[in-house]
Amino acid sequence: MRMKRILMTLLCIATCFSVIACGENENAPINAPGTQTPGATESVPTVAPTSGTSAPKPTQTPSSGIAYVPQGEENYTVELDPNAEYWDCPISQVGQVFTHSLIAYLEMTDLATNPESYWRNECVTVSEFKRFLQSVYDKGYVLINMNYIYEYKEDTDGVLKAYLKKSIKLPKGKKGLILSVDDVTFNPWQHGKGRVDRIVVHNGRLASATWMNDGTVDYSYDREVAPIVEQFCLEHPDFSFAGAKCMLAVNATFGLLGYRTADSFEGKKDYDGTTIRVAEEREEAKKVVTYLKNNGFYFACHGYQHIAVNTFTAAQLREEFRLWNKEMKSLIGYTSIYVYPQGAWADYGTEQHNILLSEGFHVFCGTFMGETLMNGMPKSPGVGNIFTQRCILQGNTLRLYGENGKADGTWFWKYCDPYAIYDNDARYHKVQRPA
Numbered sequence: 001m002r003m004k005r006i007l008m009t010l011l012c013i014a015t016c017f018s019v020i021a022c023g024e025n026e027n028a029p030i031n032a033p034g035t036q037t038p039g040a041t042e043s044v045p046t047v048a049p050t051s052g053t054s055a056p057k058p059t060q061t062p063s064s065g066i067a068y069v070p071q072g073e074e075n076y077t078v079e080l081d082p083n084a085e086y087w088d089c090p091i092s093q094v095g096q097v098f099t100h101s102l103i104a105y106l107e108m109t110d111l112a113t114n115p116e117s118y119w120r121n122e123c124v125t126v127s128e129f130k131r132f133l134q135s136v137y138d139k140g141y142v143l144i145n146m147n148y149i150y151e152y153k154e155d156t157d158g159v160l161k162a163y164l165k166k167s168i169k170l171p172k173g174k175k176g177l178i179l180s181v182d183d184v185t186f187n188p189w190q191h192g193k194g195r196v197d198r199i200v201v202h203n204g205r206l207a208s209a210t211w212m213n214d215g216t217v218d219y220s221y222d223r224e225v226a227p228i229v230e231q232f233c234l235e236h237p238d239f240s241f242a243g244a245k246c247m248l249a250v251n252a253t254f255g256l257l258g259y260r261t262a263d264s265f266e267g268k269k270d271y272d273g274t275t276i277r278v279a280e281e282r283e284e285a286k287k288v289v290t291y292l293k294n295n296g297f298y299f300a301c302h303g304y305q306h307i308a309v310n311t312f313t314a315a316q317l318r319e320e321f322r323l324w325n326k327e328m329k330s331l332i333g334y335t336s337i338y339v340y341p342q343g344a345w346a347d348y349g350t351e352q353h354n355i356l357l358s359e360g361f362h363v364f365c366g367t368f369m370g371e372t373l374m375n376g377m378p379k380s381p382g383v384g385n386i387f388t389q390r391c392i393l394q395g396n397t398l399r400l401y402g403e404n405g406k407a408d409g410t411w412f413w414k415y416c417d418p419y420a421i422y423d424n425d426a427r428y429h430k431v432q433r434p435a
């Protein structure tokens with residue numbers, strides 16, 4: 001009964017809050033988060049200890065008739081330092097937070113002057129993001145790769161599934177944090193309005209490039225999530241466990257990492273007036289992807305078009321993945337992680353969910369004011385494959401966590417004090433800590 005109650009609470013809260021992030025909904029809910037943190041440990045099945053480096057058996061066709069396609073599933077393994085001390089961090093202590101690409105150039109935005117500014121809700125400023133990083137570092141979190149939290153097992157129905165581990169080896173006393181960034185595309189319509197334009201490798205380091213109004217290109221190591229995380233980990237090497245940085249959830253319609261990799265851009269004008277050649281854009285994007293993957297960043301599928309997966313017909317969703325596989329898989333490679341566009345998930349057993357499985361996805365990420373990490377789906381726990389909801393780091397949720405959240409060290413407060421993170425200097429909407 002307790003499990004049922006927790007799940008009902010989870011579903012209710014998730015319904016309230018899942019639309020906040022990554023979406024087109026500008027009206028942030030004003031409800032306070034629920035009082036019950038969804039239990040992760042209750043739904044963690046018993047799993048065998050982490051095995052070595054051998055890959056599991058190929059995926060097989062399940063009895064339900066879903067045509068599973070082997071996609072390269074392999075257990076993620078790390079090499080432990082024989083001279084270091086580790087502990088078994090319970091999986092329930094692994095946190096997960098997502099944000100969007102940052103508000104990079106405050107002076108280009110109307111964030112401080114317009115109460116309806118686009119930037120007020122779904123993004124954080126550079127200062128807010130850096131304060132968050134410092135806070136989670138100070139609280140003993142280390143960045144981990146999301147693929148570290150599960151291992152593949154062949155289920156009783158003969159299908160390969162991802163199962164949460166009970167615990168993960170981490171440096172003694174440290175807790176794992178899965179940090180992800182959604183929509184890392186840098187849409188052309190955001191050009192000149194406060195975002196950077198693309199991720200580049202500049203002087204051997206991750207940087208952003210932005211075409212300024214005066215015709216110059218500004219290269220910066222300090223204005224977007226990936227370069228800032230790289231710099232922070234250079235300064236604090238113990239913040240990155242086994243080299244892990246953060247997950248980049250990408251969709252394809254507007255390109256990848258700011259490169260115009262979609263066929264629809266062929267022949268169009270770039271920011272500097274030159275003509276876009278998609279083949280060249282793809283080559284440039286590949287170089288940056290290679291650098292990112294070699295340096296601990298990893299990718300998740302965030303849909304081809306960034307449309308809520310539960311609104312697709314089966315035929316539409318198959319077309320979505322035909323395009324994804326054609327345009328994106330050749331750039332970023334295989335990923336087992338699917339980040340629901342607009343935070344809307346497809347229930348277990350639905351045709352949409354079955355198609356996601358058949359495309360090789362085993363880990364599903366939504367958004368939530370709290371967080372969830374469990375095997376199965378909310379209505380169908382324990383069915384194998386991982387379902388997660390991530391805490392949301394963005395303008396409207398910082399206000400909500402501060403004003404309505406739980407200041408008791410759970411929920412978002414275990415990562416940081418929202419009042420200390422929130423950038424009152426940059427924002428029109430001020431937040432005042434209660435007396």
Ligand SMILES: [Zn+2]
Nearest residue numbers: 022182183342
């Ligand atoms: Zn999104």
